[in-house]
Amino acid sequence: MSDSATGQRVTTQTEQGLYIDPEALTAHLSALHYSDDALCMEQVSITELVKCYDTPCYVYSKQAILDVYQAYSDSFAAVDHQVCYAVKANSNLAVLGVLAQAGAGFDIVSRGELMRVLAAGGDVSRVVFSGVGKTRDDIDYALTQGIGCFNVESISELTLIHEVAVQLDKLAPISLRVNPDVDANTHPYISTGLKDNKFGIAHEDAVAVYEQAADLSHINIVGIDCHIGSQLTEVEPFIAALDKIVELIHKLRDKGITLQHVDLGGGLGVRYIDETPVSIDEFAAALLPKLSELGLTVFFEPGRSIVANAGVLLTRVDVLKPTEHKNFAIVDAAMNDLIRPALYQAEMAVIPNVLPSSGIETDGMQPWDIVGAVCETGDFLAKDRLLSLATGDILAITGAGAYGFTMSSNYNSRPRASEVMVADNRHQLIRKRETVEALYADETLWQS
Known part of the structure; x- marks a missing residue:
């Protein structure tokens, strides 16, 4: 499929999986773009946001x-x-x-x-x-x-x-x-x-x-x-x-x-x-x-x-688990953070923080299922995506401004993600990350 703004193909379906061209994808998003091959929200680099707020983290463009x-x-x-x-x-x-x-x-x-x-x-x-x-x-x-x-x-x-x-x-x-x-x-x-x-x-x-x-x-x-x-x-x-x-x-x-x-x-x-x-x-x-x-x-x-394409969910690759049948990239976000793929079979774009070499023949690019650490087979964020990945990489899930955080939960006793808003070259924490202690602060032990 071609992006109307650039003429580039946004997606290429191969026998191995789906390749999403990050530059072509971001061409139709008003706030998300690559600058010097690094992903930015408005005028703030995603790298800077991760350093300030860690992952997983929702980021919205005002x-x-x-x-x-x-x-x-x-x-x-x-x-x-x-x-x-x-x-x-x-x-x-x-x-x-x-x-x-x-x-x-x-x-x-x-x-x-x-x-x-x-x-x-x-x-x-x-x-x-x-x-x-x-x-x-x-x-x-x-x-x-x-x-x-x-x-x-x-x-x-x-x-x-x-x-x-x-x-x-x-x-x-x-x-x-x-x-x-x-x-x-x-x-x-x-x-x-x-x-x-x-x-x-x-x-x-x-x-x-x-x-x-x-x-x-x-x-x-x-x-x-x-x-x-x-x-x-x-x-x-x-x-x-x-x-x-x-x-x-x-x-x-x-x-x-x-x-x-x-x-x-x-x-x-x-x-x-x-x-x-x-x-x-x-x-x-x-x-x-x-x-x-x-x-x-x-x-x-x-x-x-109004809000879907104003937001992304940032997540970090924690573990790469290639197997004979599937390659799994286990990230620090999960279905409790973003349930749309599991609940609605929603297809959401997953793009790297650092722009890869152009084309899908890049050395090291393989099909990956992007999955979380929740103990459910349905815990996935994307399937069969052609990416070149290493542990520690930061990925952005686009279209996450709607029905992302608002549908998130504490399943598996996982704290909910932080939320950040960006305006021009400024950014602000608009919801701090939950702590594990806060999850059971209102609970009490049974007194026999």
Whole structure:
């Protein structure tokens, strides 16, 4: 596959394995690049970051985050809009703070995420609360804080929100998350808009539920919402979902129910290695004609597309274990640090800190499985990658800014990695590495 910016082939599949050209790969990443054959994030060398913070370590580019956020805002400038960053993708306070300062709204799915947004300086009136399992305490806290909107996913949730609103004597702003039964053509674990998914209210039931909501004294209907999945690379599923939402908006108007906003959720895909997702500009161009006619504020809930390619996971090669059947490079990161390859069979690029000689015929280049030290066969970060490796080498796993640290765990009693943010030639620790002692500090021995 050729990189559109350079014309170079990003990947070459051989009988031995997959070769990823590091220079061609980084050509489409705004922050990651090679300078004098050494990998850099913005203007900071990866070598310097490893010396300061060790590995494994997540590193994020502030400018790359802002660039994508601004691209959404600019592309939809023709309509009143609100970009609500999906906090679940990467919930570090520094990431949230950068977006809050840029004027972003936020999409949350828990009280904890709302508290993070508030701690980072986010505007609660620009927050939408999604998720199928909101508790009474969640709703109470969100209403007390002045939440912008609840995306309601069931009739029982609507009833619970109304009960809490009555107790607090507050008007609860709501939209219904409608399940349009549209196939997002993505991994089944991240598809959310089909009838057999747990999310949302069935399209055919939506008008009746809106009428029920309109009769509740402490409910204020403000919008309509849908979200069909994640890592979508085509615009057609978005158009199909929007057509169904537009149909409902017209039916609601006929019944005297008027809305303030339409929320199309998130899900726009990113390029990890050689995917060809629709661009934000193309996405906007396809949707704007229909959205402009509605005259409503347009909400989006992007997460992955804002932060994925703004981040890398740095890891060190600890052990090289060539065998008759496989070559294993055992690194200090593992599935507890980055679970996407094991959970979603995600293909993520692994590139060296020091640029190798060009071409795949370089002496010493072999196929390696990049694996961790966790006691699971499923503990791998990449398979059959053509690399020239030595113990102590530093590798960068790209596309790791989304669903990387936020899905990490302490499995095998492994401390979670540190997180760092880079801006131009500056860098800052934004989460210190956990210690093993901290993992059991809140536990006690049984006293017989």
